[in-house]
Amino acid sequence: MYALTTAQMQALERYTIETIGIDGGTLMEIAGNAVVMALREHELLTHERIAIVCGTGNNGGDGFVIARRLIDLGYDVRIGLAVEEQQLRGDAKTQYHILKRRGIPVTLLIEEVQTTAWLASCAVLIDCLLGTGASGALRGHMTWLIPLINALEKMVVAIDLPSGLHANSGEVVDAAIEADYTLTLAQPKIGCYLQQASHYIGELIVVDISVPETLVDTLHMTAPTIVTPALVKAALPARPLDGHKGTFGHGAVIGGSQHYVGAPLYSAKAVFHSGIGLISLIVPEGLMPSMMLQAPEVLLKSAASEDGYMTKEGVALHDFTKIRAVAFGPGLGRAAQLQEVAAWLLALEGPETIIVDADGLYMMKPLLQHVRATGKCVILTPHPGEMAMLCDTTIAEIEQHRFSYARDLAQKFGVYVLLKGHRSIVATPDGAQWLIPIGSSALGKGGSGDVLTGLILSFVTQRVPAEQALYTAAYLQAETAEKLAAQHSHYSVTPEMVVTHLGQLIACFVK
Ligand SMILES: NC(=O)C1=CN([C@@H]2O[C@H](COP(=O)(O)OP(=O)(O)OC[C@H]3O[C@@H](n4cnc5c(N)ncnc54)[C@H](O)[C@@H]3O)[C@@H](O)[C@H]2O)[C@@H](O)CC1
Ligand SMILES: Nc1ncnc2c1ncn2[C@@H]1O[C@H](COP(=O)(O)OP(=O)(O)O)[C@@H](O)[C@H]1O
Numbered sequence: 001m002y003a004l005t006t007a008q009m010q011a012l013e014r015y016t017i018e019t020i021g022i023d024g025g026t027l028m029e030i031a032g033n034a035v036v037m038a039l040r041e042h043e044l045l046t047h048e049r050i051a052i053v054c055g056t057g058n059n060g061g062d063g064f065v066i067a068r069r070l071i072d073l074g075y076d077v078r079i080g081l082a083v084e085e086q087q088l089r090g091d092a093k094t095q096y097h098i099l100k101r102r103g104i105p106v107t108l109l110i111e112e113v114q115t116t117a118w119l120a121s122c123a124v125l126i127d128c129l130l131g132t133g134a135s136g137a138l139r140g141h142m143t144w145l146i147p148l149i150n151a152l153e154k155m156v157v158a159i160d161l162p163s164g165l166h167a168n169s170g171e172v173v174d175a176a177i178e179a180d181y182t183l184t185l186a187q188p189k190i191g192c193y194l195q196q197a198s199h200y201i202g203e204l205i206v207v208d209i210s211v212p213e214t215l216v217d218t219l220h221m222t223a224p225t226i227v228t229p230a231l232v233k234a235a236l237p238a239r240p241l242d243g244h245k246g247t248f249g250h251g252a253v254i255g256g257s258q259h260y261v262g263a264p265l266y267s268a269k270a271v272f273h274s275g276i277g278l279i280s281l282i283v284p285e286g287l288m289p290s291m292m293l294q295a296p297e298v299l300l301k302s303a304a305s306e307d308g309y310m311t312k313e314g315v316a317l318h319d320f321t322k323i324r325a326v327a328f329g330p331g332l333g334r335a336a337q338l339q340e341v342a343a344w345l346l347a348l349e350g351p352e353t354i355i356v357d358a359d360g361l362y363m364m365k366p367l368l369q370h371v372r373a374t375g376k377c378v379i380l381t382p383h384p385g386e387m388a389m390l391c392d393t394t395i396a397e398i399e400q401h402r403f404s405y406a407r408d409l410a411q412k413f414g415v416y417v418l419l420k421g422h423r424s425i426v427a428t429p430d431g432a433q434w435l436i437p438i439g440s441s442a443l444g445k446g447g448s449g450d451v452l453t454g455l456i457l458s459f460v461t462q463r464v465p466a467e468q469a470l471y472t473a474a475y476l477q478a479e480t481a482e483k484l485a486a487q488h489s490h491y492s493v494t495p496e497m498v499v500t501h502l503g504q505l506i507a508c509f510v511k
């Protein structure tokens with residue numbers, strides 16, 4: 001599954017119509033029927049009245065097919081048209097005339113008071129006003145109709161996209177349908193994962209309409225792959241029965257400072273709950289008393305420090321020859337001497353992979369141009385604020401163009417990037433991208449990033465390729481948090497709870 005732009009989606013449809021030979025009208029018929037099947041399969045219909053509201057484009061055309069098929073199946077359906085009949089074009093116009101010839105009435109929704117009463121008498125509203133062809137601010141009757149639908153607080157199912165949400169940017173100019181479910185056709189549109197989209201989409205369900213997914217390859221498209229449970233399952237490291245701690249590898253966390261004691265501990269604990277063989281935790285000497293006994297499974301090592309921050313000499317005393325991967329940054333703080341630690345780490349023989357998070361990102365920024373020459377696998381895991389710092393721009397700019405900033409940073413320096421957020425993105429040095437389609441506000445708490453860093457460290461140490469380690473870690477964390485939130489609320493889930501419950505989710509994947 002991919003997140004596609006409107007132009008990419010149109011190219012797939014064009015190929016299906018012109019090269020495969022399923023003409024546009026047939027495709028609309030298939031799409032409408034596939035939506036009806038999905039509505040039934042997901043039990044989104046009711047035997048009370050259903051309203052289908054249609055616009056002028058092909059999204060409206062889909063609505064006419066859905067309406068006709070639901071009527072044939074015995075549902076009580078009303079159809080509304082939010083534009084004048086003369087404005088209909090192409091396949092949508094053809095479908096409208098099929099309705100007319102069937103004697104199925106269509107109500108013009110061009111007057112607010114009557115439309116309110118018309119909509120209020122229905123239990124479910126199906127939104128076919130605008131799809132991928134929407135542009136700019138709402139025009140015509142949509143300006144009042146969309147806010148009216150939202151105000152009625154009925155169950156709303158959007159077809160392809162919530163009307164008013166921009167398919168490429170996830171932007172909403174004035175208003176957009178606040179759907180409970182979005183049944184998107186063929187492939188999800190990239191805007192479903194950007195900006196305010198999640199406020200409008202509800203649950204996203206992908207409907208197969210005979211536009212094959214393989215066309216993305218056929219047409220040599222570059223599009224983010226959407227991470228599915230199957231991808232996560234395939235990426236989990238093998239765990240041979242006779243494996244020992246050497247098999248599963250030794251990783252290290254370098255972090256902690258006078259003000260941040262908990263962060264490196266969160267990372268180290270997450271590492272241990274996800275299969276690593278050994279974990280060393282290297283912290284400034286002053287933190288040793290508070291760390292002792294907190295995580296007996298961790299090999300705790302002290303580094304000499306100055307002003308509460310570790311020094312290069314303090315870290316370099318330790319033996320890294322057997323360590324496969326290092327996470328640098330949790331609770332590190334910012335101090336001039338930490339830049340020396342970053343430079344030393346990049347040049348260090350032994351660890352193949354370095355994961356850089358939190359303040360480590362500030363220390364590593366001036367060194368990024370040297371990463372390629374080291375031949376190391378360097379992974380950066382910024383949240384939008386850290387990404388803005390790395391890219392010398394603003395958070396708003398990053399949030400508006402998340403995919404391009406992640407891709408550009410990865411390609412510019414030859415690094416792997418996990419751009420965190422409500423929908424996290426993985427980008428690789430060769431331009432590939434993955435999107436984690438889930439996420440939870442239960443994770444919006446200090447410590448969640450540290451847990452994620454630990455998970456990534458654990459997987460790369462177990463020799464999972466970097467991009468897979470990134471999306472697997474982010475997916476497992478988000479899904480665990482969501483499951484916990486269902487029991488304990490989004491308010492109450494803690495990073496520690498996520499760590500201790502990861503195993504339940506991993507068990508579902510490996511059984
Ligand atoms: N192209 C295809 O082969 C298929 C397309 N399908 C459907 O077709 C949709 C795309 O169709 P269209 O390209 O006709 O686009 P839309 O159905 O989104 O309609 C676009 C039209 O709406 C009006 N409009 C645009 N922006 C507006 C605004 N801000 N305020 C008010 N009116 C506005 C304009 O008249 C524009 O031509 C998809 O979302 C999907 O639902 C499906 O039928 C499957 C097959
Ligand atoms: N509302 C949210 N929806 C989805 N994921 C979220 C949300 N809030 C936070 N997260 C996730 O929680 C983690 C927080 O990381 P970060 O900001 O680095 O936290 P920390 O305070 O631990 O450094 C990221 O993986 C981010 O994607």
Ligand SMILES: [K+]
Nearest residue numbers: 127130161163
């Ligand atoms: K729609």
